[in-house]
Amino acid sequence: MPETLILSRSDVASLVTMAEVVAAVEAAFVAHGRGQVQMPPKVYLSLPEHGGDFRAMPAYMPASRDQPARAGVKWVNSHPGNPARHGLPAVMGTYVLSDPATAAPLAVMDATWLTAVRTGAAGAVASKFLAVGTPRSIGFVGCGVQAQVLLDAHRVLFAPRELRCADVRPDAAAAFAAANGGRVTSTEEACACDIVCTSTPGVAPVVRRAWLRRGTHVNAMGADAPGKQELDVDVLDGAKLVIDDHEQATHSGELNVAWSQGRLGDAQLYGTLGEIAAGFKDGRELDELTIFDSTGLAIQDLAVARLIHAAALRRDAGTRVDLQA
Ligand SMILES: NC(=O)c1ccc[n+]([C@@H]2O[C@H](COP(=O)([O-])OP(=O)(O)OC[C@H]3O[C@@H](n4cnc5c(N)ncnc54)[C@H](O)[C@@H]3O)[C@@H](O)[C@H]2O)c1
Known part of the structure; x- marks a missing residue:
């Protein structure tokens, strides 16, 4: 089984530049405009009794000139009371990036920084x-x-x-x-x-x-x-x-x-x-x-997640685990 890369927030933020993020997000919009991506609507899980909600954002992008085809999903929440009640951030995202050919989970990474930069881009x-x-x-x-x-x-x-x-x-x-x-x-x-x-x-x-x-x-x-x-x-x-x-x-x-x-x-x-x-x-x-x-858009997240994963492989960053072991 191929190993899965676990990438923390500090790993993720040190691996790509804003210029690379902007270029990747622009390419994602181009692919979206050409109808080349798959992006089902966001799924909302509303949990007012727990003070927040979760959103799942799946997407698929085909191979581009410099990146392989990838599928992935962002799991992100909004719990506005978290900082005061639990000393935790209100929003915490996690991204699961997969190889669409084998379904192998390539990476599990923090998606909080990723969400911010893909929005700026x-x-x-x-x-x-x-x-x-x-x-x-x-x-x-x-x-x-x-x-x-x-x-x-x-x-x-x-x-x-x-x-x-x-x-x-x-x-x-x-x-x-x-x-x-x-x-x-x-x-x-x-x-x-x-x-x-x-x-x-x-x-x-x-x-x-x-x-x-x-x-x-x-x-x-x-x-x-x-x-x-x-x-x-x-x-x-x-x-x-x-x-x-x-x-x-x-x-x-x-x-x-x-x-x-x-x-x-x-x-x-x-x-x-x-x-x-x-x-x-x-x-x-x-x-x-x-x-x-x-x-x-979920493709903004996917575009940046696959960029981060490729950079992590090049630089041998993150922690490797075999989730099937
Ligand atoms: N479009 C997207 O893809 C996307 C992605 C991430 C976040 N967001 C949204 O962007 C918004 C801002 O997020 P953030 O992380 O920067 O929040 P933040 O809390 O870091 O910053 C928001 C700022 O807006 C200020 N503010 C509040 N009301 C104001 C008003 N009436 N006039 C002027 N300033 C005011 C606050 O004082 C604060 O400094 C949120 O609504 C968030 O959900 C959108």
Whole structure:
């Protein structure tokens, strides 16, 4: 039986660079746009009596120029009370990567870091196709974990001159600004940028239409569950709306509230990031307001997990176990 690599969070984070993650995630969107991947809908296991939920995210990607075919599943939770009650993180992900030809489990790895960087990379890939050619300014609304990886991923592709940082917690905005050479601003000022990344966990909109100008690209990253919303519904009207996946976006993405109220339908959706990345649809065409609604795809996780596994084999990292022994 082939051995399975066990990779901890520190193993995983030291094996790949953000530039490699961004390239792998872009390739995953291209494969998605070409219809080459398999990605059944996320499965939710809701356990309010235990203070949280689990999600299973399976996917398959065929071989690419530099990577073998792989299948895998991410098992991830959301237990908001964990830090206070148990001293544990609210979100802990585990990834199981398999060889589709033999079904052998190739690796079991921490997927918490992987989830963060693949999300940052998706925002950067969206900006590559949807932002103005040379974006000069990036505004962050919400300056937590996702904001940092979004910035790191954007810096792989762009060299913005100005970073504006807004957060309801002034200490969070100040720490993010200080760590990254940015400036603390109001949410309104953060929205007056070439690229705006929203990554707040709220259910009430924080961005108003009047604060966004034409030509801006918004990465709406925070809404990833039913009822969550960061942009006023007015913001969606007339904007070029790009989604990652129709089912996920309408069920739990930025669009879900407007969708459930019947204020938005298919006619207003421009297409998926995969269709744009694969060249089937144009990205930015005009001086328009563009919005990418990110919910997080299982293929983003798989693309990064197979990259990590390949790097671990090259560098002899991790602990090998025979699960069948
Ligand atoms: N789209 C995806 O694929 C994806 C992936 C991972 C996480 N997420 C979502 O992204 C969101 C942020 O995650 P995170 O890990 O960065 O959380 P975090 O707690 O590290 O950071 C969130 C930040 O938002 C700030 N904030 C809260 N309300 C705000 C408001 N009204 N205005 C401005 N700032 C506000 C908080 O003070 C905090 O600093 C969560 O909703 C999470 O579920 C989405």
